[in-house]
Amino acid sequence: MSTAAASLGDGAAGLRHLAIIMDGNGRWAKARRLPRIAGHRAGVEAVRRVVEAAPDLGIEVLTLYAFSSENWKRPADEVADLMGLLRHYIQSEINALHKNGVRLDFIGNYRALKPDLVAMLDAARVKTAGNTRLTLIMALNYGGQDEMMRAAKSLARDVAAGTLSPEAITVETLAARLDTAALPPPDLVLRTSGEMRLSNFLLWQSAYAEFVATDTLWPDFNAQALADAVAEFATRERRFGGR
Template sequence: MPKPAPVPYTDRTDAVPRHVAIIMDGNGRWAKKRHLPRIAGHKQGVEAVRRISRAARDMGVEVLTLYAFSSENWRRPEAEVRDLMGLLRRFLKNEVEELIAEEVRLRVIGDYRALSDDLVAMIEDVTERTRDATGATLVIALNYGSQAEILRATRSLAERVASGALSAQAIDEQVFEAELATHDLPPLDLLIRTSGEQRLSNFLLWQAAYAELVFVDTLWPDFDAATLGDALATYAGRHRRFGGL
């Protein structure tokens, strides 16, 4: 299979974002348009994960963070949640050897320990086996909610202040970020949401403060290397001012 075309050249030295995050939306609508059960859309969504994680590496993205299961997704029907967890098991089982071969580090953010014991064991096995990989990083957000992440960081800092281990005056952006699940990752450069929706849905709220946002109409199962390349080209064409001129 040929590699995707490279992102178009610009004169910016940071034309390719180091860290890209994607809100993968539209699996259900993809299935509905084809008169298929929702699980069919989720299965195609897993194929898109495989396709895009490879394409991102080929395009030079160092970190790809995917919003796989939010803390709010537990509100979905029990059968759908069960199907999603089954797909996660299959993904971890089928992809581990490729991740190792490609030197890809798997990271999981969110309260994944609230999942079933067998899934927790699988996640910790794959993350441990890929921990020392020297290539790209694939981050999966599972049972993740950004507001809960921020609250946990706040409580942790409050406990340190109460114990005398930290001065309240010493808390700045860097100290706060060190408490977040993404503390060991590069800053978020680009956040993409598929399916035409234009909201963050409790995803990486702190981290996205100065990220470039790209919203595309493509449903996640149809998202491909060309669509990713277009999003990266949009990013490359923007002037990132970070509050300056």
């Protein structure tokens, strides 16, 4: 166990699922007069650090907002760079993730990506499916509103087919149609770079999540910064609307 993890003791009990909005790659690069891709590359190193540190902090599920459904609006060369980095990450890290007991999975409409990339992602899912030390979820071509729309359409089709009564639709019924149906809801949503918004990330699932924002830009995020966020979570009294 790391020194940072040991210092927390049992204070972070209850943090099973951490979701991170990784923000600040562009600003990190701009501050250093580097191209934006340099910030994204540095961000990949931050991903590696956080994935390595998370299990020692008791985190079971780590969801990373890797590419939103709105990111397609960025310049074509930047989108191409991001897709290239995703390919490189999967190719270079999959064996280490597997060796370290990390199960890799994806949410979002990731099957709309290029077929060869989808095949690579699916192969990574299959390779790591039996691992239990940490579940790493990458949100790819993901948007919370799109996810809820897809879930609503799925329910509407069943109602139209006569296999589901509208009165039978509950919170649980809709949640079961979301991309995250097999996962616990996030306990903590963390955003880097000082911004204070969800940016269409896990809108349904975050209904009672705690929120922590840090001024640290994502490429500078490390194990200590993660431990600090977990320690902040441990100070929160979660009420879930009950009082």
